[in-house]
Amino acid sequence: MAEDMNQVEVKDLNVGDVISGKVTKVEEKQVYVSVENSKLDGIIPISELSSLHVEQASDVVTEGEELELSVIKVEEDALILSKRVVLANKAWEDLEQKFNSGEVFEALVRDIVKGGLVVDLGVRGFIPASLVENHYVEDFSDYKDKTLTVKVVELDREKNRVILSHRAVVEEEQKSQKQQVLESLQVGAVMEGTVQRITDFGAFVDLGGIDGLVHISQLSHEHVSKPSDVVEEGQVVKVKVLSVDRDNERISLSVKETLPGPWASVTEKLSVGDVVEGKVRRLVSFGAFVEILPGVEGLVHISQISNRHIGTPHEVLKEGQEVQVKVLEINENEKRISLSIKDLEENVEEDYKQYQQQEESSGFQLGEMIGDQLKNLK
Structure with a gap:
């Protein structure tokens, strides 16, 4: 029974x-x-x-x-x-739907094999090494038992072939984030970014999904010979947005404009009558611009360069030359300083005249003293 x-x-x-x-x-x-x-x-x-x-x-x-x-x-x-x-039949139906829609979903990495990662989706799924990240990965051991967001990039049920990509998800997220940042940027905004790359002409700063360029002239108020003297890769910097070209995805930034200007409180550092060291930065037909503080230049008018008549400043000075100058006038609001080299030459002449007068008043001359010594020798 x-x-x-x-x-x-x-x-x-x-x-x-x-x-x-x-x-x-x-x-x-x-x-x-x-x-x-x-x-x-x-x-x-x-x-x-x-x-x-x-x-x-x-x-x-x-x-x-x-x-x-x-x-x-x-x-x-x-x-x-x-x-x-049972799992495979359900998985194939689900994967076909995800493949057709481009859906992003999570997958748990079950194994590390030569050439990539293996995941269990009810069927065996494979993430090739080149599709794991958008950068080179030397060692995949940390990916074991890690959950990754992926999308199906190739599907063939007859060959039991399921190819997945995490890289595609990362790139789409970055593209979306880049667009959001680009749309939100406003000229004049001050924000923080991370120096990503340094070139001869400036530094590229990541603003959170998109890079902007800080030209070498916008890195500091002082003269910069090379960007690496001022910033380094990975450094967090404060920048001001100078311009945004959304069509070409170009952003101009400035570090210099987030820093206190070199003219700030210049009258606390300099006074009329001060004698200071400076460096000739530019020679023009009407005079010489001399840097006397970092980023602060004053003008030595051609009439203040020398006691003798000169046709051009080039007759007396050259760019890069170290000179002593006297402060004649300071206009902090208009960022102008008048300087003189001639006044210091006049001081030398005046000092020599005083020396001569002192000699005369002492009642003897150097030549007389030498003559007396010669007589004694005879």
């Missing part, structure tokens, strides 16, 4: 049927399940538990767990079942 009942039950189940089963026992290489409305034992071989390699069954299922299974073989005393087939 029992055999007849089993025969009836067995005839009701066919290869390909999807049934529910409850795990009753977990062995190392197989799992036993009880099948509803059947007195036959259900057996899941370890190879049918997952699309990926499984070392032992307990890594995948636990006793008492309810599973959806596919019948892959009907034997007289048991049903051979597969969890893998």
Whole structure:
């Protein structure tokens, strides 16, 4: 009688049927399940538990767990079942939908293999090394058991081929973020950025998804020979937005305009009558511009360069020359300082005249003193 009942039950189940089963026992290489409305034992071989390699069954299922299974073989005393087939069928349907829509989803990295990463999606998914990040990765060991956002870039059910990309997701996110930052930028805004790259003509600063250029002339109020003298890669700097070209995605920035100007409180550092050292920065037809403080230049008018008549400043001075100058006038509001070299020459002449007068008043001359000594020798 029992055999007849089993025969009836067995005839009701066919290869390909999807049934529910409850795990009753977990062995190392197989799992036993009880099948509803059947007195036959259900057996899941370890190879049918997952699309990926499984070392032992307990890594995948636990006793008492309810599973959806596919019948892959009907034997007289048991049903051979597969969890893998059910998961794969559902996975392919889901992946086809995600592939067609371009959906971004999460996947757990199960294994690191030569050439990339393996994920379990119900079917085996592969992320090639070149599609993991948008930069070179030397060692992928840290990616094991890590969840990545991915999208399907290639799908072929007949070849059981599923190619995924995390890089595509990262690049899309960066593009979106770049556009958002570009749209939000306003000329005159002051913000922080990170120096990404240094060139001969300036530094590129990341504003959070898009780079802007700080030209060498905008790095400091002082003269800059090369950008690396002022900034370094990875440095966080404050910048002011000078211009935004959204069509060509070009942004001009300035570090200089976020710093206190060299003319700030210049009258606290200089006074009329001060004698200071300076360097000739520019020679023009009407005089010489001399830098007397970092970023602060004063004009030595041609009439204040020398006591003798000169046709051009080039007759007396050259660019880069160190000179002593006297401060004649300071106009902080208009950022103008008048300087003189001639006045210092006059001081030298005056000092010499005073020396001569002192000699005369002392009652003897140098020549007389030498003459007396010569007489004594005779």
